[in-house]
Amino acid sequence: MNNLVNELQLKIEKLENEISFKNGLISILSHDSKELFGNFLWLIEALEQKTISEEDFFKLLPQVKSDARKNLQSVQDSTAWLKTQYGEFKIKPVKIMVMDLFYHLEEKYAAKLKEKSIKFYFKGESDSFLTTDRLLLEYVLDKIFNNAIKYSLPGQDIYLQEVTSGDQVILNVIDFGTGMNEKYLSTIFSYDNPVFQGTAGEKGAGLSLKIVKNFISLLHGNIQIISAENKGTTVSLFFT
Structure with missing residues (x-):
C-alpha cells in the first residue's frame, strides 16, 4: 500500500x-x-x-x-x-565522445569566442564518453555554453571539464564571468526570475535554462549551478 x-x-x-x-x-x-x-x-x-x-x-x-x-x-x-512532446519522439541513446562535444561547441561558437577574445579549453580524459541522446545533450550544452560566453568579459577563459566518478559522468561548463547573486540563483529555473544582460549587451528571454532542465530530466540526469557574483559560474551535468 x-x-x-x-x-x-x-x-x-x-x-x-x-x-x-x-x-x-x-x-x-x-x-x-x-x-x-x-x-x-x-x-x-x-x-x-x-x-x-x-x-x-x-x-x-x-x-x-x-x-x-x-x-x-x-x-x-x-x-x-x-519536438519532444509530439509525434514519435523517443530518446535515442548513443555513445558520444566528450571531445566531440568540445569540438562541436568550439566550431559552432567560433565567431562569438573570437569577438570577445575568449579562450575555450578542455579538461579531462580525451577518450572519455557517455551514452545518451545526442540531440538533447547538444541542445543543453549549446544553451549553457552560450550563457557562459554571454556573461564572460573579453579575454576571459571558459572550460568544458569532464569528470568520471564510478558509473557517473559529470560535464562541467566553467566560466569566470559576472556570475550571479545567491538570491537570484535559487530562482534560476522559475518563471519569475530576472533576465540579465550579457557583458556586451546581449539579451535572453530566460527560457533556455527552463527547457535545459526539462531536457536533462528526459535524459534521466541532473543539473547543478554554482555561481558567485563577479567570480563566475559552473554548470554541472550529471549522467549515469
Missing part, C-alpha cells in the same frame, strides 16, 4: 511539474510576443502619423532588432521542446 501511495505521489509531482513548465512556457511566449509586436506597431503608427521623426524612428530600430532576436530565440527554444 505504501509503495502504491509513493508511486502515485511521484506521478502527481511529475504532472504538476509538467503543467507548471507548460504554463510558464505559454506565459513567456505570450508576453514576449505582445511586447515585441506592440512596440513595433507603435513605432510604425507613430511614423505614419508623424508623431515621431524619421531620425528618432531609426534610432529606435536597434532596440526593436534586439527584441526581435530575443523573441526568435524563444520560438526556436519552444520548437525544440515541442
Whole structure:
C-alpha cells in the first residue's frame, strides 16, 4: 500500500511539474510576443502619423532588432521542446565522445569566442564518453555554453571539464564571468526570475535554462549551478 501511495505521489509531482513548465512556457511566449509586436506597431503608427521623426524612428530600430532576436530565440527554444512532446519522439541513446562535444561547441561558437577574445579549453580524459541522446545533450550544452560566453568579459577563459566518478559522468561548463547573486540563483529555473544582460549587451528571454532542465530530466540526469557574483559560474551535468 505504501509503495502504491509513493508511486502515485511521484506521478502527481511529475504532472504538476509538467503543467507548471507548460504554463510558464505559454506565459513567456505570450508576453514576449505582445511586447515585441506592440512596440513595433507603435513605432510604425507613430511614423505614419508623424508623431515621431524619421531620425528618432531609426534610432529606435536597434532596440526593436534586439527584441526581435530575443523573441526568435524563444520560438526556436519552444520548437525544440515541442519536438519532444509530439509525434514519435523517443530518446535515442548513443555513445558520444566528450571531445566531440568540445569540438562541436568550439566550431559552432567560433565567431562569438573570437569577438570577445575568449579562450575555450578542455579538461579531462580525451577518450572519455557517455551514452545518451545526442540531440538533447547538444541542445543543453549549446544553451549553457552560450550563457557562459554571454556573461564572460573579453579575454576571459571558459572550460568544458569532464569528470568520471564510478558509473557517473559529470560535464562541467566553467566560466569566470559576472556570475550571479545567491538570491537570484535559487530562482534560476522559475518563471519569475530576472533576465540579465550579457557583458556586451546581449539579451535572453530566460527560457533556455527552463527547457535545459526539462531536457536533462528526459535524459534521466541532473543539473547543478554554482555561481558567485563577479567570480563566475559552473554548470554541472550529471549522467549515469
